[in-house]
Amino acid sequence: PPPLKPGQDFEGWRVQEVISRSQQSLLYRVLDGQGQAWLLKTLPAQLADDAQAGQALLAEEWFLKRVAGRHFPEVHSAGQRQHLYYVMREYSGTTLAQLFAQSGPLPLAQWQDLAERLLRAVGLLHRRQILHRDIKPENLHLGDDGELRLLDFGLAYCPGLSQDAPSTLPGTPSYIAPEAFQSAVPSAQQDLYAVGVTLYFLLTGHFPYGEIEAFQRPRFGVPVSAGRYRPDLPEWLAQCLEHGVAADPLQRYETAEEWLLILEQGERRSLSVRPRPLLEREPLKVWRTLALLALLGNLVLLFLLFHG
Structure with missing residues (x-):
């Protein structure tokens, strides 16, 4: 689309304002005929002739339609479109990054509830053969309706459908799995690693291997136990997180469902991880x-x- 201005009518939508603008995307708040707020996502002008960027935007819409449900934004089933864009519903609420900035580390009960809902969302994605590749607190939205939604599918990847993964690392360095720094093929274990780092951060305000800056070549040894920062954290939960952020992907959970089961059953289930020696604890x-x-x-x- 050409640059859209507040108050302009565009293909049945009333433009309100520009929400965000980046090198990869342009996001407008628009209203439908009933005055309901939606978000219109398209490409910035410099990508108007970039076929790969256009294909990626169409794929993003397709991913969201494929996983339609309570854990993801609703995509508007638009009719005939004359331009390249898609529209998704806007939800009132806050991201978990904003919640953390306002209130600090989450209380254990709230944290565990959000952890279980996040794992259900990621499990659903993976069963649809979709990898998110950018899970972090900024992309998790807690709505005023109480739902936790996973946002921003701009880096999502579907084996056999998506174009080859780019050589540049996707996402935010501190949430990127160690094997991705070695150019490993995208995998569910990389998403689960990002889930682990996200949960670790929301609980402690720290990263298990320290914060990783862009262009840094990180080293991954043994993660710092979350219990060091949260004395109220049960040992089984500390072990659970260590398992989730293991540097070796083979040492992580195989599926989101496996991790979810451990959280749901809690201390009644012995964790399938080697307990730390008493001397270390x-x-x-x-x-x-x-x-x-x-x-x-x-x-x-x-x-x-x-x-x-």
Whole structure:
């Protein structure tokens, strides 16, 4: 479309304002005939002749229609369009990034509820053979209607349908799985890693391997336990998160459903991860106990020596 101005009528929509503008997309708030607010997404002028960008926008609309449901924005079933764009419903509420900025780390009960809903959404995506590739708090919207929605399918990928994944890394570096830095093919495990980092951040305000800057070549060792930042975090939940953000994709959950089941069953289920050694979890108690045993042993030896 040509640049749209507030108050302009465009193919049955009344333009209100520009919501966002970037190198890849242009987003307008528009009203339908009943005064309901929607978001119209199209390409900026510099991409008008870019066939690949146009195809990506059409694919984004197709992905959202394919996963239609409570966890995703509703796409308007537009009639004949003369221009390249699509329209999705606008929801009142806040992103989880905004919620964190306002209130800080989430209370455990709220965090677990949102974690379960996020995993249901990601599980549905993966069953439809769609990889989101940009899961982070900024793309998670908690509506005033109480629903958690996964937004922004601009980087979504469907094996066999999408064009080859770009050589540049998608998304925000701190949420990108270690294997993606080695040019690995997009996978469900990479999405689940992003889920893990997102949940870890919303719980602690930190990243499991530290914040990763653009163009940085990160090293991934052992993630810092979330329990270090949240003393109120049960050990089983700390282990659950460590499993989710494991550097080795083979050590992560195989599916969102597997992770969801662990959260739902909670402490009633023993986690399928190796518990950390007691020395690592409670070093002070271990060394104190060993010192006490050594002292007792020496006292026994002294007793036997003088009374033998």
